[in-house]
Amino acid sequence: MNSFLEALNEKSILVSDGAMGTMLMAAGMQSGDCPEALNLSRPELIRSIARDYARAGADLVETNSFGGSPAKLAIYGQDDKTEQLNRLAAELARAAVGEEILVAGSCGPTGLLLEPCGPARPTEIQAGFQRQIQGLIDGDVDVIFIETMTDPNELQLAIDACREVDPGMPIVASMTFDATPNGFFTMMGTAISEAVTAIEAAQVDMIGSNCGHGLENMIAIATEISSLTDLPLMIQSNAGLPVEKDGGLEYGESPQFFAANIDRLMKAKVKILGGCCGTTPDHIRAIRKHIDSEVNHD
Numbered sequence: 001m002n003s004f005l006e007a008l009n010e011k012s013i014l015v016s017d018g019a020m021g022t023m024l025m026a027a028g029m030q031s032g033d034c035p036e037a038l039n040l041s042r043p044e045l046i047r048s049i050a051r052d053y054a055r056a057g058a059d060l061v062e063t064n065s066f067g068g069s070p071a072k073l074a075i076y077g078q079d080d081k082t083e084q085l086n087r088l089a090a091e092l093a094r095a096a097v098g099e100e101i102l103v104a105g106s107c108g109p110t111g112l113l114l115e116p117c118g119p120a121r122p123t124e125i126q127a128g129f130q131r132q133i134q135g136l137i138d139g140d141v142d143v144i145f146i147e148t149m150t151d152p153n154e155l156q157l158a159i160d161a162c163r164e165v166d167p168g169m170p171i172v173a174s175m176t177f178d179a180t181p182n183g184f185f186t187m188m189g190t191a192i193s194e195a196v197t198a199i200e201a202a203q204v205d206m207i208g209s210n211c212g213h214g215l216e217n218m219i220a221i222a223t224e225i226s227s228l229t230d231l232p233l234m235i236q237s238n239a240g241l242p243v244e245k246d247g248g249l250e251y252g253e254s255p256q257f258f259a260a261n262i263d264r265l266m267k268a269k270v271k272i273l274g275g276c277c278g279t280t281p282d283h284i285r286a287i288r289k290h291i292d293s294e295v296n297h298d
């Protein structure tokens with residue numbers, strides 16, 4: 001059995017890692033730099049981030065490949081290195097954490113609008129995701145996280161791409177919702193109920209939500225998703241909305257705040273819990289500590 005599915009079966013909850021981008025910025029990455037190019041130019045940095053999350057207690061770390069689609073890499077003139085940068089992302093994470101910790105291949109949106117709303121042709125977008133996911137699988141990931149998606153059609157193209165490369169590879173499909181006066185919607189206007197219907201129809205292994213406006217909203221999103229589906233749920237919240245400070249971004253929600261709200265997420269039947277933008281190894285350490293103390297109480 002695949003090691004990711006095995007861990008899902010065996011453990012009541014898996015702790016994933018926190019932000020990658022936030023850590024890269026803290027290590028000196030500038031806003032115009034290509035994050036995935038660091039897999040080639042600063043491999044020790046990428047390994048050390050994975051190692052820090054594993055030491056903080058993560059059961060699973062994500063690869064530095066969120067923007068690893070050729071469409072996204074083309075912004076930096078790096079699209080000819082798609083397979084190489086994604087394979088390296090997986091190899092670096094694996095080298096840092098070994099076989100005991102799971103490695104999830106991160107696959108984010110292209111940032112392009114699909115036809116007929118925009119210029120992106122679905123066949124080309126899917127072919128791009130296939131190149132990215134092939135690289136990740138060649139580098140030995142246990143699962144593919146398709147994340148921060150706002151358009152169910154683009155999500156489906158990534159799912160189709162993953163199945164083309166390896167039909168047996170587990171998939172977590174995670175979307176990002178914004179709070180509006182009328183409820184939660186993705187940037188593309190997809191309601192939670194529509195997202196759940198689309199993800200259930202795609203028959204993936206897990207549903208998820210990541211990024212967003214902070215933990216309070218994420219608890220409401222998790223509660224709504226779990227009321228609509230029996231699919232296991234992954235939640236990776238931002239540490240609030242960022243505010244600009246001293247030329248950088250600052251996130252307000254502390255590790256203690258995350259830990260104090262875990263029980264409310266557990267009520268929503270969350271199966272993988274980690275963090276997104278603004279979360280650090282300290283957030284993951286606080287989550288791990290809280291979960292271990294709860295388990296010990298049983």
Ligand SMILES: [Zn+2]
Nearest residue numbers: 211238276277
């Ligand atoms: Zn985020």
